[in-house]
Amino acid sequence: MSATTVVRLELAQSAEAAISIRGLCKSFGGLPLYHNLDLEIPKHRITTIFGPNGCGKSTIINMVAGLLPMDAGEVLFAGKTLRQTVIGYVFQNYREALFPWKQAIENIKYPLKLAGRSREECNRRAEELIASFDIKFDLRRYPYELSGGQQQLVSIMRALAPNPEVLFLDEPFSALDYEMTLFMRDKLQEIFQATRTTTILVSHDLEEAVYLADQVLLLTRRPTRIAEIVPFGAPRPRHPETLTSDEFVRVKARCLEVFQREVRK
Amino acid sequence: MLNGRLGAITPTLGAIGFLALWWLISALKWIDPILLPSPVDSFRAAWDGFVGGGLTKDFMITVRRTLSAFAIAVAISVPLGIVLGSSQRVYSSVEFVIDFFRSTPASAMFPLFLVILGVGEATKIAVAAFGASLLILFNTAYGVMNARKTRQAAARVMGASSGRVMLDVTLLESLPQTFVGMRTGVSFALVIVIVAEMFIGSTDGLGQRVVNAQMIFNMPEMYATIFAAGVLGYGLNLLFILIERKFVHWGGK
Numbered sequence: 001m002s003a004t005t006v007v008r009l010e011l012a013q014s015a016e017a018a019i020s021i022r023g024l025c026k027s028f029g030g031l032p033l034y035h036n037l038d039l040e041i042p043k044h045r046i047t048t049i050f051g052p053n054g055c056g057k058s059t060i061i062n063m064v065a066g067l068l069p070m071d072a073g074e075v076l077f078a079g080k081t082l083r084q085t086v087i088g089y090v091f092q093n094y095r096e097a098l099f100p101w102k103q104a105i106e107n108i109k110y111p112l113k114l115a116g117r118s119r120e121e122c123n124r125r126a127e128e129l130i131a132s133f134d135i136k137f138d139l140r141r142y143p144y145e146l147s148g149g150q151q152q153l154v155s156i157m158r159a160l161a162p163n164p165e166v167l168f169l170d171e172p173f174s175a176l177d178y179e180m181t182l183f184m185r186d187k188l189q190e191i192f193q194a195t196r197t198t199t200i201l202v203s204h205d206l207e208e209a210v211y212l213a214d215q216v217l218l219l220t221r222r223p224t225r226i227a228e229i230v231p232f233g234a235p236r237p238r239h240p241e242t243l244t245s246d247e248f249v250r251v252k253a254r255c256l257e258v259f260q261r262e263v264r265k
Numbered sequence: 266m267l268n269g270r271l272g273a274i275t276p277t278l279g280a281i282g283f284l285a286l287w288w289l290i291s292a293l294k295w296i297d298p299i300l301l302p303s304p305v306d307s308f309r310a311a312w313d314g315f316v317g318g319g320l321t322k323d324f325m326i327t328v329r330r331t332l333s334a335f336a337i338a339v340a341i342s343v344p345l346g347i348v349l350g351s352s353q354r355v356y357s358s359v360e361f362v363i364d365f366f367r368s369t370p371a372s373a374m375f376p377l378f379l380v381i382l383g384v385g386e387a388t389k390i391a392v393a394a395f396g397a398s399l400l401i402l403f404n405t406a407y408g409v410m411n412a413r414k415t416r417q418a419a420a421r422v423m424g425a426s427s428g429r430v431m432l433d434v435t436l437l438e439s440l441p442q443t444f445v446g447m448r449t450g451v452s453f454a455l456v457i458v459i460v461a462e463m464f465i466g467s468t469d470g471l472g473q474r475v476v477n478a479q480m481i482f483n484m485p486e487m488y489a490t491i492f493a494a495g496v497l498g499y500g501l502n503l504l505f506i507l508i509e510r511k512f513v514h515w516g517g518k
Binding site for chain 1: 420421
């Protein structure tokens with residue numbers, strides 16, 4: 001059995017989907033973006049979303065996360081509605097997503113406070129996160145006193161604080177320099193391996209989309225459909241060497257082929 | 266070394282130059298000394314005025330009027346601005362009225378307020394409060410309207426209700442702009458109070474003191490009072506900048 005088949009089997013076995021999307025429709029200014037989209041996102045996997053510019057990569061996760069209304073359709077999280085589900089969301093623009101009036105540590109505790117957790121619980125969970133992220137900088141500083149990478153780390157910690165069932169990341173590293181991006185990818189992987197949180201990551205960088213993914217969701221041009229779901233089964237933790245492995249090169253080539261086919265259409 | 270020393274006095278060079286020029290003009294009598302007394306005479310008048318000549322009393326009266334007008338304006342406009350700003354539609358419907366009255370010189374409203382409130386303390390404070398409140402109102406409303414959508418979305422996705430989003434995010438987001446409104450509002454209130462003290466049957470305050478000094482041709486006294494009004498305006502502005510830095514430490518970052 002090839003590694004790909006193993007992953008396919010595993011995906012089939014974790015039959016219960018973390019997210020089921022049924023009949024999702026969305027138009028902008030009369031032009032349909034999504035029409036009757038059905039999609040299942042598997043539990044405890046990293047699904048990355050990649051597609052042509054303007055195909056609605058971010059739009060779809062925004063609708064699933066409840067930030068943008070759908071025209072029609074239904075989204076269930078393991079059978080529950082969004083309201084009954086704890087989710088985490090990491091924005092591309094960390095500068096505009098963190099609260100500059102709160103210290104970094106208070107930003108991280110904010111979702112816990114919203115959930116009505118006690119001060120002790122908030123502190124305990126914050127300590128846990130600091131330990132698992134191996135944070136070395138001072139979290140009592142304000143977001144604007146931190147570097148871009150540090151701010152995005154704080155954003156991710158904030159999103160993970162309430163132990164979400166699903167973590168959404170919308171191009172989380174695209175505003176960071178390459179060195180920081182590599183560091184953050186590995187950090188995200190590490191955290192994923194420790195928590196197995198179902199993760200959906202939108203990326204405009206195919207290398208990143210494949211490197212992090214258990215499966216890459218490739219989208220078509222608008223009106224947008226799923227072009228193909230390409231699994232990637234390289235063992236974790238993945239390293240920069242993974243980028244040169246045969247399987248990575250093959251999967252990336254396959255994704256690129258589908259992408260180019262869709263762009264040329 | 267020299268650079269360092271020069272650097273320290275750079276901010277005061279303009280003031281020193283101004284005083285030197287004033288002194289030169291009055292010493293050489295380029296302008297009739299009755300119209301332009303020397304800086305020394307003027308500062309002596311200010312000193313005498315503050316120590317026992319009633320300048321302190323008039324100064325405090327103007328401060329009290331300005332701050333009363335400002336307090337009324339804040340109490341009305343900040344909550345109202347938040348309400349108007351939180352709905353784009355509501356704000357659009359009143360935008361013209363706000364812009365119109367904001368553009369109307371508040372001093373043109375004196376006669377109207379005189380008719381309604383009479384020649385007293387109330388009129389001066391009311392006109393100043395009127396002008397300041399429009400400035401604070403539209404700044405607060407703009408602050409609320411232009412709150413970063415991403416931050417509101419971030420709070421929403423973490424499960425915050427609309428009330429919590431308003432309280433935890435939108436209000437704080439609007440603070441820098443609200444402070445801009447308050448700072449311009451307090452300066453504006455001072456302008457209106459001084460004008461009101463000059464013209465509408467006033468017996469005290471800095472405005473009335475300037476006019477009185479001018480009528481009896483007591484020029485040092487007049488300059489001293491103008492100087493006191495300047496100190497007041499500058500001081501209020503500085504005070505608000507300091508408060509702003511303390512409370513809105515993230516502003517502009």
